[in-house]
Amino acid sequence: MTMSPSVITPVSFNRRLKNRVVQGLVWLAFILAVIPLISVIWLVVKNGLARFDTEFLTHSMRNIGARDAGGGAYHAILGTLEQVGLATLISVPVGLLTAIYLVEYGQGRRLARSISFFVDVMTGIPSVVAGLFILAFWVLVLGLGYSGFAGALALSILMMPTVVRSTEEMLRLVPNELREASYALGVPKWKTILRIVLPTAFTGIITGIMLAIARVAGETAPLLLTVFITDSINTDPFTGPQMGLPLYIFDQMGRPNDTAIDRAWAGALTLILFVMLLNLAARIIAWWRSPAKGR
Amino acid sequence: MAKQIEVSDLDAYYGSHKAIEGITMTVEPRSVTAFIGPSGCGKSTFLRTLNRMHEVIPGARVQGKIMLEDQDLYDKDVDPVSVRRTVGMVFQRPNPFPTMSIFDNVAAGLRLNGRISKSEAQGIVETSLKDANLWNEVKDRLNKPGSGLSGGQQQRLCIARAIAVSPAVLLMDEPCSALDPISTLAIEDLIAKLKNDYTIVIVTHNMQQAARVSDRTAFFNLAGQGQPGKLVEMDETSKIFTNPTQKATEDYITGRFG
Amino acid sequence: MRRSAFRRSRGEGPFRFATTGAGILLLAIMAAIAVFLVVKAVPALQANTSHFLTEKVWTPNATKPVFGIAALAFGTVLSSFLALIMAVPIAIGVALFISHYAPRRLAGVLGYVIDLLAAVPSVVYGLWGVIFLIPFMQGPSTFLNTYFGWIPLFAGDAVYGKSMLTASVVLAIMILPIIAAISREVFLQAPKMIEEASLALGATRWEMIRMSVLPFGRPGVISAAMLGLGRAMGETIAVALIFPATFDIDIRVLSANGNSIAANIANGFGEATPIGQGALIASGLVLFIITLVVNMAARLIIARRKEFSGAAA
Structure with a gap:
């Protein structure tokens, strides 16, 4: 640039400096954001592996004294599976149907607008x-x-709006031409929705549901107030307090001794694995669906 | 301030795909050079290599040499940002900054290069808008958003914005393709006026337009399906349109393909 | 009969009824949430011997119940705003990094990493906060107190790791991904042709972002921040064991004071009497209303953005 300043005016030092500084700050922001993630994952894996054993996965905390080692989260894992399963059974039909109403029937109606709101x-x-x-x-x-069922109800309240929103988005992606093609063949609207629209959006909807499940599976506060806490196995989600994996972690981390903290870490590892697997499955389904994959 | 451009053996790539190949040409100062050719023949790509906008697209790169007077634009010491300051550009669709007023749109480029006084900015904005034949239409609403103007006015606003920083070269990528005939005419008049001060390069799909506004015309074509685009021939506009050397040029101009 | 050929399909009515019914059920649930929270809060509020909105103390289980939301609401708002102040600049940086700075191939993967950050359950952040962050924050807190003690926020004679600040840091980490994700979306939507307009004028990358991306994305970032604020206010388990859990209004975020409505519900629920439960429900109602207002404001901004979107220009 020194050759002929008359042809091309160089960018001033100040402007180049500012550009560099911002670039540095942006990189810094990203690094700052990733540090806690790495720290969390590292500590969960490192501390969680100590107690991540068969006993942990197959035993409850029954008859485990305040300072005793051993014990496990079997009752909590069982509880979480039941609670999250029930919550899914409740919220998926309601969420799906609501989304169908909003996209296919409600267009522009006041009821649809208030539901959407x-x-x-x-x-x-x-x-x-x-x-x-x-x-x-x-x-x-x-x-x-x-x-456990009360807990499932609480989780459903958190899950329903997520299912509605993600399903809605997927249904809106279905091209109108498909619906019209079906109407033109004399297929009634409800059959068009069930046979044409839903199957087209199916994988997208499933992805949304999986992500919603992953989100509520880690919820603690609603369970604390509805499922309560127990150290024993309760296979019946409809009667008596149960345990849930997030609750188990919260309960163990509040206990003032190291064996309990170890169990909390192992619980955290189990929970993260569970949630990440759900996330991963959702992504794989989404990827499998995406048209770009074949190319 | 108008400058000559000399391109020698230029290739441009999108990733591993070679979009144009072996372009060599001279663009004369104080004249209008038109690029014509069928869709996808790389004329817009080539235009964007002239102010290093091509490399803005991820994976895009350029090989070869472009001299602006005695300065190689692709010299490794040259900052692309400073190139774009010297070689201005007007796009296919008018793109005024939607969040800025008409005044701020024209002053946007000036303000990048350090603080300028209000009166100085006012002077330059007025001159640029006058040069762009827009002043009379907008002088009473300089503080209104530029997006409120009609398409043709927006495009002239973009031209005013480009010439406000007094570039040496003005590139126009199908500047009228999104406009109605009357606005198109206004822009063509403007081009005729601007060529007294600038080196103008215009890409156009409209051959009448090329014939009307340009002094020299370059015809680009694809060597074949999936092949890179090439410069077929370049000459005086009158010669290209009446008596081209290449068969392909004649076929294209007479509407036999493209 | 001729007419029967044009009869409505038999399934149409029931199907339509089911979908409409599901939507109405959602409305009913929302109404029920408000109604039942009020119904269970009222008896406790009547038994309260102090003023609920101005009282700081929280002793609803005593024979003469005294409880009020003042200290809890203060802590909720202060900790959430601190979290927001920490999270927003970093989130914008992350979003810009992914949308405009990172190499194309990396960008997708990095976006996924940020999503992972959002997928970590709050109780895990709580555990991490209690075991790792509380001791860790002792150092930075002492630094802030020593050198910036003249700012009332960091004042105080003693510094604690289990503090309002530590809770805010956890909240900031938790709301960062959502703010970053939404901001990334709006930054990516910034019209390419406007970006090119500034580049063609000779703008550097930063100048291009300042001229074309940020003005376009501003409403989106603001509403993302508001959604983040709503999340921070409602976050319970991650901070329940990090707040010092006292009932004082104390601006000094490094002191052994600080609490939030949500944390207090989690901590106080175990030994609550019926009046105590009612009091917690009343506090939950207040939290519900605050987050509702914040979220509505966020939605309003998003809705307005659609009208004024630069993309239409």
């Missing part, structure tokens, strides 16, 4: 408030007591 509101409900609601409604007013 309240789905947004529901998305923002803090999980602890969802827990408080089930506590007030199910446990206190109806007097039905703490149970």
Whole structure:
């Protein structure tokens, strides 16, 4: 650039410096954001492996004294599977049908607009408030007591809006030409939705549901208020307190001794593996669906 | 301030795909050079190599030499940012900054190069808008957003923005393809006026337009399906349109393909 | 009969009914949440011997229940805003990194890494915070107190790792991914032709971002920050054991004071009497309303953005 400043005016030092500084800051921001992630994953894996054994996966905490080593999270894993499974059974049909209403039937109606608005509101409900609601409604007013099912209800409240939103998005991606082609063949609307629209959006919907499951599987606060806590195995989600994996971690980390902390880390490792597997499965389904894959 | 451009043996790539190959040409100062050719023949790509906008696209790169007077634009010491400051560009679709007023749009380039006084900016904005034949239409609403103008006005605003920084060369990538005939005419008049001060290169799909506005015309074509685009011939516009040397040029101009 | 050929399909009615019913059920649930929280909160509020909105102390289980939301609401708001102040600049940086700085091939993977950050359950962050971050924060906190003690926020005679600041750091880490993800989306949507317009004028990358990307993305980033704020306010388990859990209004974030509505619910629930449960539900109602207002504001900004979107120009 020194050759002929008359032809090309060089960019001033100040401007180049500012450009560099911002670039540095952007890199720094990314590194700062990744450090906690690495720290969390590293500590969970390192500390979690100490107790991540068969006993941990197959035993409960029954008859494990305050300072005893051993014990496991079997009851918590079982509880989580049941609670999350029930929550899925409740929220997926409601969420799917609501999304179908919003996309296929509700267009422009006042009811659809208000449902859409309240789905947004529901998305923002803090999980602890969802827990408080089930506590007030199910446990206190109806007097039905703490149970895995109460927890599933609380998780459903968190899960439904997510399912609605992701399904809605997928249904809107289905091209209108497909619907019209089907109508033109004399297929009624509801059959068009069931046979044409839903199958087209199927993998996308499944991905959304998996991500929603992964999200609620790690929820603790709503369970604390509805499932309560127990050290024993309770296979019946409809009667009596249960345990859940997130609850188990919270319970163990609050206990003032190292063997409990070790169990909390092992629980965290189990939970992260569970959540990450769900995430991974969702991504694989999404990838499998994506048209770019074949090329 | 208009400058001559000399291109020698230039190739441009998108990733591993070679889009244009072996382009050698001279663009004369204070004249209008038109690039014509069928879609996908690389004329826009070539235009974008002239101010190093090509490499903005991820994976895109260039091989060869482009001399602006005695300065190689692709010399490793040359900052692409400074090249674009010297070689201005007007795009296919008018793209004024939507969040800025008409005034700020024209002043945007000036403000990049350090602080300028308000009166100085006002002077340059007024001159640029006058040069772009837009001043009379917008002088009463300089503080309104540029996106409120009509398409043709927006395009002239973009031209004003480009010439406000007094570049040596002005590149135009199908500047009228998104405009109605009347706006197109306004832009063509403007081009005729601007060539007294600038080196202008225009890509166009419209052969009448090339014939109307340009002094010299370059015809680009694909060597074949999936092959890179090449410069077929370049000459005085009148010669290209009446008596081209190459058969392909004649076929294209007479509408036999493309 | 001729008419029967044009009869409505038999399944149409029930199917339509089911989908509409599901939507109405959602509305009913929302209404029920408000109703039942109020119903269970009222008796406790009536038994309260102090003023709920101004009282700091939280002793609803006593024979003469005294409880109020003041200290808890203060802690909720302060910790969330601190988290926001820490998270937003970094999130914008991360979003810009992925959208405009990182090599193309890396960008997708890095976006995924940030999503992973969001997928880590809050209880795991809680565990990490209690075991690792509380002791770790002792150092930075002492530094802030020593050199920036003149700022009221960092003042105080003693410095604690288990503090409002540590809780805010955890909250910041937790809301960072959502702010970064939404910001990345809007930055990627910045129209390419406007970006090229600034580059063609001779803008550096930063100048291009300042002229074309940030103005376009600003409303999106603001609403992302508001959604993050709503999350931070409602976050419970990650900070339940990190807040010092006192009931004082204390601006000094390094002191042994600090609490939040959500953390207090998790901590106080175990030994709550019926009045105590009612009091916690009342506090949950307040949290619900605060987050509702914040989230609505965020949605409003998003909706407005659609109208003023530069993409239409």
